[in-house]
Structures are given as structure tokens and as C-alpha cells.
Amino acid sequence: MSATPLLELxxxxxxxxxxQVLRDVALTVHPGEVxxxxxxxxxxxxxxxxxxxxxxxTDDGEFLFNGEPVHIGSPRDAATLxxxxxxxxxxxxxxxxxVQNMFLGRERRSGIVLDEPTMEQLAAxxxxxxxxxxxxxxxxxxxxxxxxxxQTVAIAKAVLWNSKLVxxxxxxxxxxxxxxxxxxxxxxxLADNGLAVVLISHNMNDVFAVSDRIAALYLGQxxxxxxxxxxxxxxxxxxxxxxRSGGLGLATDPGSNGDGPQAADSISGGVR
Amino acid sequence: xxxxxxxxxxxxxxxxxxxxxxxxxxxxSRVRGGDVGALPAVLGLIVLCTVxxxxxxxxxxxxxxxxxxxxxxAAVTLIAMGLVFVLLLxxxxxxxxxxxxxxxxxxxxxxxxxxxxxxxxxxxxxxTGVVIGTTLGMLVAKIxxxxxxxxLAGFLAFQGVVLLLVKDxxxxxxxxxxxxxxxxxxxxPALGWVxxxxxxxxxxxxxxLRHRNRAARGLITDPLAxxxxxxxxxxxxxxxxxxxxxxxxxxxxxxxxLKGVPIVVPIIAVLLVVWTFVLQRTSYxxxxxxxxxxxxxxxxxxxxxDRIRISVFVICSSMAAIGGIVAASRANSVDPNTGGSNVLxxxxxxxxxxxxxxxxxxxxxxDAVLGGAVVAVIENGMGxxxxxxxxxxxxxGVVLLLxxxxDALSRRRAAATxxx
Numbered sequence: 001m002s003a004t005p006l007l008e009l010x011x012x013x014x015x016x017x018x019x020q021v022l023r024d025v026a027l028t029v030h031p032g033e034v035x036x037x038x039x040x041x042x043x044x045x046x047x048x049x050x051x052x053x054x055x056x057x058t059d060d061g062e063f064l065f066n067g068e069p070v071h072i073g074s075p076r077d078a079a080t081l082x083x084x085x086x087x088x089x090x091x092x093x094x095x096x097x098x099v100q101n102m103f104l105g106r107e108r109r110s111g112i113v114l115d116e117p118t119m120e121q122l123a124a125x126x127x128x129x130x131x132x133x134x135x136x137x138x139x140x141x142x143x144x145x146x147x148x149x150x151q152t153v154a155i156a157k158a159v160l161w162n163s164k165l166v167x168x169x170x171x172x173x174x175x176x177x178x179x180x181x182x183x184x185x186x187x188x189x190l191a192d193n194g195l196a197v198v199l200i201s202h203n204m205n206d207v208f209a210v211s212d213r214i215a216a217l218y219l220g221q222x223x224x225x226x227x228x229x230x231x232x233x234x235x236x237x238x239x240x241x242x243x244r245s246g247g248l249g250l251a252t253d254p255g256s257n258g259d260g261p262q263a264a265d266s267i268s269g270g271v272r
Numbered sequence: 273x274x275x276x277x278x279x280x281x282x283x284x285x286x287x288x289x290x291x292x293x294x295x296x297x298x299x300x301s302r303v304r305g306g307d308v309g310a311l312p313a314v315l316g317l318i319v320l321c322t323v324x325x326x327x328x329x330x331x332x333x334x335x336x337x338x339x340x341x342x343x344x345x346a347a348v349t350l351i352a353m354g355l356v357f358v359l360l361l362x363x364x365x366x367x368x369x370x371x372x373x374x375x376x377x378x379x380x381x382x383x384x385x386x387x388x389x390x391x392x393x394x395x396x397x398x399x400t401g402v403v404i405g406t407t408l409g410m411l412v413a414k415i416x417x418x419x420x421x422x423x424l425a426g427f428l429a430f431q432g433v434v435l436l437l438v439k440d441x442x443x444x445x446x447x448x449x450x451x452x453x454x455x456x457x458x459x460x461p462a463l464g465w466v467x468x469x470x471x472x473x474x475x476x477x478x479x480x481l482r483h484r485n486r487a488a489r490g491l492i493t494d495p496l497a498x499x500x501x502x503x504x505x506x507x508x509x510x511x512x513x514x515x516x517x518x519x520x521x522x523x524x525x526x527x528x529x530l531k532g533v534p535i536v537v538p539i540i541a542v543l544l545v546v547w548t549f550v551l552q553r554t555s556y557x558x559x560x561x562x563x564x565x566x567x568x569x570x571x572x573x574x575x576x577x578d579r580i581r582i583s584v585f586v587i588c589s590s591m592a593a594i595g596g597i598v599a600a601s602r603a604n605s606v607d608p609n610t611g612g613s614n615v616l617x618x619x620x621x622x623x624x625x626x627x628x629x630x631x632x633x634x635x636x637x638x639d640a641v642l643g644g645a646v647v648a649v650i651e652n653g654m655g656x657x658x659x660x661x662x663x664x665x666x667x668x669g670v671v672l673l674l675x676x677x678x679d680a681l682s683r684r685r686a687a688a689t690x691x692x
Contacts, residue, residue, distance in 0.1 A: 076574075091572045093565035095633035096558075104562055105573030107555040114553055117489050137492070141307075143686060 004067045006031045006196040007052070007083075007165055012061035014047055021047045025061070025222045027215055029165060034187060034197045036207040036228070039217030040240050045200050048217065049167055052198075053085045054078040082164035086154045086171060094143040098135060099123045101142055102157045126160050130189055134182065148179025155186055159195070166190055167198040172206055184210045204233055218243035223250055292497045307686065312678045313626050313642045316671065317649065324653035331656045336521035338513075339534055343455050345648025346536040347372070347599040348615060352622035352640035353540075353547060354591025357584040359623055360551075360564045362632025363412065363419035365588050367404075367426030368619060372596030373611025374430050375400045377437035379597055380444035380606040383451065390450040394597060401593030402586055404430075409582030419585075427616070435608050443607035446600050454539070455602035458532030461518040467538060468514045476503045536598055540641065543594070547587075547637040560584065564633035595619075614665070621668065622647045625675040631683065646671065 005028040014022040022044050029035050039045045050056040052063075054072040063070050065081055072078050078085075092101050099116070102123045108115040123138055134149050142150060151171050158166050168187065172180040188210050191197045201207050207214060208228060215225040216239040223243050224231075231248070238245035303311060324332040331337060351368050358365045365371075375397040383393035404426070411422045438444055446452065459467070479499050486493045514533055522530035551557035562570040563580045571577050592611075599615075600606045624630060625646050626639030650671060654664045 087572070089568075091566070091569040093562045093569050093633075095561060095565035100558060100561075104558070104569070105575050107558060109555060112554055114555060114558065117486055117491055120491055121489055139492075 005029055005064075006066060008062075008064040008067075009052070010062040010064070012048070012051060013059045014044075014051060014056060015059055021220050022051070022058075023220045025217070025220070027222060027225065029196045029198055030213075031164070031196045032191055032194050033212040034191045034199055034210050035213045035215055035225075036211035037198055037200045037215050037217065038202070038207060038236060038240055042219075043217040043240075044220040045217055046169070049085060049169060049198070049200065052078065052167065053083060079161070082162060083167070084158035084161060084163040084165070085167045086151075086158050086169065088169045088171075088173060092142045092150060092154060092157075095141065097139045097141050098145075098153055099138050101153060102126070102160055104157075106161070122160065123156075126156050129193070130156060130159065130186060132156060132186065146179065147175050148182050151175065151179075151183050152186060155183070155190070159190065163195065165196045165198065167200070169200045170202065171199070172201065172203060180206065204236060207236070208233065216240055216249070218250065221250070224248045292495050295495055295498050308627070308678065308682050310627050310636075310639065310642055312675065313639070313646055316625070316674075317642070317646050320646065320649045320653065324649070324656070328653070328656045332653055334521070335516050335519040336530075337652065337656070338516050339458075339521060341645070341648050341652055342534050342537050343602060344652055345644045346455060346534075346540060347595045347602065348618045348622055348647060349540060349641055349644030350543070350595035350598060351592050351615065351619040352626075352644050353543060353637050354588035354595075355619055355623045356628050356635050356637055356640050357547075357551075357560065358419070358588045359620075359628050359630060360560050360632060360635050361581060361584055362564055362630075363581070363584070364423060364620070364630075365408065365419065365426075365585065366423040366616060367408065367430055368423075368588055368592040369611045369616025370427055370430035370434060371401065371404050371589050371611070372592040372599065372615065373434040373606075373609075374404065374437065374596070375593035376596035376600040376606045376610045377434050377444070379451070379600055380446050381437060383448050384444050384446060390448045393448070393451070397597055398590055398593045401590040401596075404592075405586035405589030406582065408589065409585030412585065413578040413581035431612065434610065434612070438606060438608055441608055443605045445605040447604070451597070451601050452604060453535055453601075455534070455536055455598050456604075458517075458530070458534050459538065461532050464514045464518055464533040467533075468510045471510060471541070472503065472507045475506055479503060539594075539598075543591075544637055544641055551637060556580075556583075561633060614668075618647050618668070619644075621672040621675070624679065625672060627675075627679075629679050629683070630676065631679075643675075 007027070007029040009025060009027040012022050012025040012027075013020070025044070025048060027035075027037075027048070037045055037048070047056060051058050052072070054075045054077050057073060063072055070077075070081060072081070072083075093104065096104070099120050103119045108119050108122070110118075120138055127135070127138075132152055134152060135145070142153065145153065155166070155168065155171070171183050171187065175183060184206060187197060187199060191212070199207070199211060211228050213225060214228055214231060214236060216223050216236065218239065221243070224239050224245075226248070235245040235248060239249050243250040303309075321332075351372055355365060355368055378400045379393045379397040382388050382396045383390055388396075408419075408422055408426055411417050412419045435441070479502060483493055483496065483499050517533045517537075518531055520529065520531050522528050551560065559570065559575045559580055562573065562575060563577055567577055570580075596611055599610055603610070622643035623635070623640050624643065626635075626641070626643030628635030628639045628643075647668065650668055651664060654667060659667075
């Protein structure tokens with residue numbers, strides 16, 4: 001593992017009106033690692049991701065990027081830092097081909113004319129760099145791709161921009177067995193290439209197959225962030241459903257613990 | 273990492289050596305997969321022309337009639353070219369017909385009633401189109417009224433505006449030489465050949481440069497034979513058309529000589545090239561396709577969706593204005609029915625017959641020209657065969673229905689062959 005985390009969140013609070021969605025959430029994400037973000041429906045996973053990607057402003061808390069405090073006020077700020085999000089509902093245009101989709105909104109031009117050859121070359125290089133060999137032609141329309149191939153294109157699109165942190169929102173939710181394996185392999189490869197990856201997933205098999213660390217949210221609180229090797233399937237499920245498991249997670253006695261989860265392999269204290 | 277899952281979906285992306293046979297096979301498999309493109313319109317055009325040529329060989333195949341086809345179909349084609357942009361977003365502009373009428377009425381008022389020179393009138397007409405388009409686009413994009421309703425209201429209101437502008441039913445004649453020439457005069461035969469040569473050379477240069485550029489970077493290219501075939505095909509089609517149009521088509525040469533390419537043809541050709549360039553080669557055009565294909569994806573990609581939606585209505589109404597100018601020129605006047613009756617329906621029909629999808633995201637400006645040709649041939653051929661307006665409308669309606677069915681069926685086919 002690396003010394004400084006790429007992204008560190010401290011004490012993030014977020015409310016929508018009277019509803020407090022995130023409470024004093026802390027999260028550390030390291031380059032070259034896959035951090036799985038797990039939690040039940042409504043635990044605040046999506047909100048947390050939207051805060052990181054600049055869609056929602058946070059009410060309170062600190063963002064540290066590469067150890068430097070930063071302010072992420074808009075999706076553009078996040079993109080400038082190198083944070084890319086691959087959403088569940090893919091955000092690809094069916095009627096455009098792979099290259100056109102990968103460069104959508106950030107087309108390369110020479111003068112006012114689109115520079116297609118350059119874009120095609122860069123797209124091919126990116127796909128090759130990720131060892132993606134599943135697409136036969138870069139000029140294929142996305143409508144003719146399988147679910148796994150689409151997810152692959154969406155991920156490759158996120159990587160194209162020298163991104164440092166890629167957040168994947170349930171990338172395997174709609175895929176079959178073979179395609180899931182293919183996408184997970186790609187997720188692993190992103191981390192092996194030195195990127196920091198945050199993977200949101202409901203599927204414990206996926207989480208254990210690919211992640212280095214697991215961060216569990218329970219009702220808007222980060223109840224644990226531990227190494228995947230230090231925790232079992234059953235413990236994660238308990239963290240997700242009850243907020244604690246044995247010595248992990250929320251303390252039985254409210255108010256008897258420190259402030260938030262710690263990184264690394266120590267067992268973290270609960271929150272409040 | 274294992275690669276078992278990876279190998280499943282197909283072979284590694286080896287760069288195949290381009291061959292003509294492979295190119296043809298590729299095209300055929302695309303057609304079978306539901307990407308029929310302009311094929312139905314081209315086939316339809318060939319069938320219609322064959323039928324009319326057999327039924328009325330002397331009149332339909334005459335050079336005079338060939339020239340007529342262009343002037344008859346010009347206004348509808350120009351309006352259809354603008355409509356393609358709106359249809360690409362899955363929207364509709366029902367007011368384009370009467371918008372062209374309003375712009376034509378503005379033109380006639382400025383040039384005839386107020387007595388300004390022709391270019392002031394043309395600018396005023398196009399400016400009117402821009403204002404109409406901006407208003408429609410704002411109502412659709414900013415207020416969020418469905419385009420069907422906004423433009424239906426426009427359809428009714430503009431009909432009234434035309435009536436008001438031509439003072440309740442009188443018609444305003446357009447006598448300015450330049451304006452009349454647009455739809456009624458021809459280029460000198462030599463100029464026709466020069467422009468044809470320029471067009472072919474320009475097309476060849478663009479195609480060959482692109483081929484060389486892609487080949488130099490090691491990207492997959494179309495085989496050189498296919499590129500040559502395209503250039504040759506264009507040269508043959510343009511050459512034949514210009515040759516026929518340069519034949520003498522006056523009934524009595526002693527009174528007046530009538531030959532050359534009608535002036536509307538280069539006007540349509542230039543607009544076709546300009547708008548095709550905008551759609552295919554600029555990021556603005558790319559964004560139009562993106563918004564038409566998946567608006568949310570476009571928004572997340574940082575594209576100003578509202579701006580795009582407004583702009584297509586501006587383009588559509590401006591093209592309607594140009595269509596209106598051509599219509600006014602052809603009739604030498606503007607009356608309350610300019611741009612009325614079947615103009616809009618023919619224009620929408622032309623775009624759809626040419627292969628533009630009503631569901632958005634698919635279509636080219638060339639579709640409008642192709643579809644406009646089909647509509648003009650039906651109108652012209654059926655007229656020559658002595659059918660009444662009633663029969664013509666029925667046949668045009670059936671052809672439009674056929675085109676829309678091809679669109680819907682090919683979408684189903686595409687959805688079935690794609691592994692979604």
C-alpha cells in the first residue's frame with residue numbers, strides 16, 4: 001500500500017432538508033487499490049459518491065486529495081482533479097460508435113473540424129492499455145454491444161482522461177456470469193495500473209473477488225473500513241444490515257468511542 | 273488474471289486488410305442487421321422512375337421534365353433539410369410550412385411593397401426565420417412544452433400571420449429579377465460543367481486525403497477501390513444530370529432558348545454540403561446526435577442540451593425561410609396559401625422517406641434530398657399520367673407509411689440483432 005491516500009474524506013455531513021443522509025463520514029482511498037463501498041439501500045452510498053463527484057455540495061467536512069485540502073463544488077472540479085464516475089445507467093449514446101462515445105463532450109478538434117483519426121488512435125490505445133480485446137471494431141455503434149462490452153466502454157471512457165480515481169456504481173448489476181467476470185477483471189486491472197478505484201456493489205462475491213478494502217455504510221454512518229483479507233463474508237453482511245459485527249462497527253454503547261473509522265488493518269471504532 | 277471471459281465475445285481486434293469483397297459483405301450484414309440507411313429510398317426512387325418511364329416514356333423522360341422535377345421539389349426539399357435537424361432530436365416542427373409562408377410574405381412585402389433591393393428582402397426573410405425558430409426553441413427547451421404542441425400552435429398562428437401580411441387574401445407579386453431567377457432561370461451550360469468539375473474534384477480530394485491520413489496512422493481504411501468507385505459514381509451521376517439539363521428543352525428555340533442547370537440546384541447542393549459538414553464533421557453536429565440518442569448521457573458529458581435544442585429549431589425555421597423564398601420565386605408571388613396545404617406534410621414525408629428516424633438520433637441531410645426527390649417524382653409522374661390530386665395524395669400517403677414502417681421495422685431488427 002502507498003503512504004498517502006489519494007483521497008481522504010473527514011467528517012462529511014450531508015442533509016437534505018430535515019433528513020440527515022451522511023453523518024461524520026470518513027473514507028480513505030489509496031491508489032492502486034480497489035475500495036469496495038457497501039451498504040444497504042438508503043445507507044447513503046449514492047449520496048456519498050455524488051458528494052465526491054461534485055454533484056451535491058457537502059454541509060460540513062474536509063476533502064484531502066493527495067494530502068492537499070481541496071474543494072469540490074461542481075462536477076467540473078472533480079473532473080479537473082481526475083475523478084471520474086461510471087454511473088449505473090451507463091450514460092452511453094446508442095446511436096454513436098465507441099470512439100464517439102468515449103470522446104463525447106470532449107472531442108478532439110483541429111480547427112472546427114473533428115479530428116477523428118486522433119480520437120480513434122487514442123481510444124484504441126486506451127482500450128489496448130486495459131487489455132480490452134472484446135470489441136471487434138471501434139466504429140461499431142454502441143447499440144450492437146453486449147451489456148458487458150457497454151460497461152467496458154463506459155469504464156474505458158472514464159480512464160481516457162488521465163483520471164486518478166474512478167468510481168464505479170454497481171458495474172455488474174445487470175450482467176451475466178461471464179460478463180461480470182470480464183468487468184471485474186477490468187476493475188482489477190485499473191487498480192493494477194495504479195488508479196484508485198471505488199466500487200459500489202451489492203454483490204458480496206464481487207466485493208471479495210476484486211477489492212482490497214471494504215468500507216461499509218450503515219444509515220449514513222461509516223461503520224467500518226477494513227482490509228478485505230481481515231473480514232469474512234458474514235461479518236460484512238452483518239455490518240451492512242445491523243451496523244456492527246463483533247468488535248467491528250457501531251459500538252453497543254452509544255457515545256463510547258472515538259471519531260470514525262481508521263484506515264489500514266486496525267479494527268475501526270464506530271461512529272457515535 | 274484469466275482471460276476466459278474475454279475470449280468469449282470474439283476474436284482479438286486484428287486489423288483486417290481491407291478488400292472490396294469484405295466491404296460489400298460488411299455493408300450487407302449491416303443492412304440485414306437493420307441499418308438500412310438510404311437503401312429503401314434509392315430503391316423506391318428507381319422503381320417509381322422505371323414505372324413512370326414505361327407508362328409515359330415521351331413526357332416523363334424528357335429533359336424539360338427532368339428540369340421541372342428540381343424546381344417542383346426544391347421548396348419542399350429545403351424545408352425537409354431543416355426538419356432533419358429537429359427530427360434528429362426526436363422533436364417535430366409542424367409549423368415549418370407556414371413559417372416558410374410567413375418568411376415569403378416578409379420577402380414580398382420588403383421587396384415589392386417597401387421597394388428595398390432583393391438582398392435586403394432575403395436577409396429580412398431569413399432573419400424572420402431565425403426569430404421564429406428561436407421563439408419555438410425557447411418554448412420547447414426552456415418552458416418545456418412538447419414540440420408537437422408548440423409547433424401546432426405555430427402552425428395555426430403563422431397561417432394567420434401570412435393572411436395578415438398579404439392583407440387578407442390579395443396576393444403580392446414578386447417581380448425582382450434576381451428573386452425570380454432563383455427558381456425560373458438556369459446556369460449557363462459552361463458554368464454548369466465548371467461547377468460539376470469543381471464538385472467532383474473537391475469530393476475526390478476530401479476522400480483521398482482522408483484515406484491517406486488514416487492509412488498513414490495505421491487505422492482501418494476503406495479499400496482504395498471503394499473510394500475510387502465512390503468518386504467515379506458521383507462523377508457519372510452528376511455528369512449525366514448536367515448533360516441532360518444542358519440539352520435544349522425549349523419547344524421553340526427561335527423564341528427562347530431554355531437550357532442549363534436550374535439555379536436552385538447549386539443552391540440546394542451548397543446547403544447540402546454545408547449542413548452535412550456541420551452534422552458529420554463538427555462537435556456541434558456530434559452533440560446533436562448525442563442529444564437525440566440519449567439526452568441524459570449528453571447532459572452528463574457536459575453538453576448544453578437546451579442550447580442544442582433551441583439551435584435546431586433556429587436551423588429548421590431558417591431553412592424554411594429559404595424554402596419560402598424559393599417558393600415565392602417559383603410562383604412569382606406570395607399568396608395566403610404559400611407554404612400551406614401539403615407543403616409541411618410533404619417535407620416531413622421527404623425527411624422520413626429518405627431514412628430519417630422519427631424516434632431521433634438517426635438521419636442525414638442527404639435523406640431530405642433523396643426523400644424530396646421521391647415526393648417530387650410521385651407528384652410529377654402521377655400528374656403526367658393524368659391522375660387527380662386525390663389519387664396523388666393517397667399514393668404519397670401510402671409511400672410515407674411505407675417509409676415509416678421501414679424505419680420502425682429496422683429499429684426492431686436492430687434491437688433484435690444487437691445483444692441487448
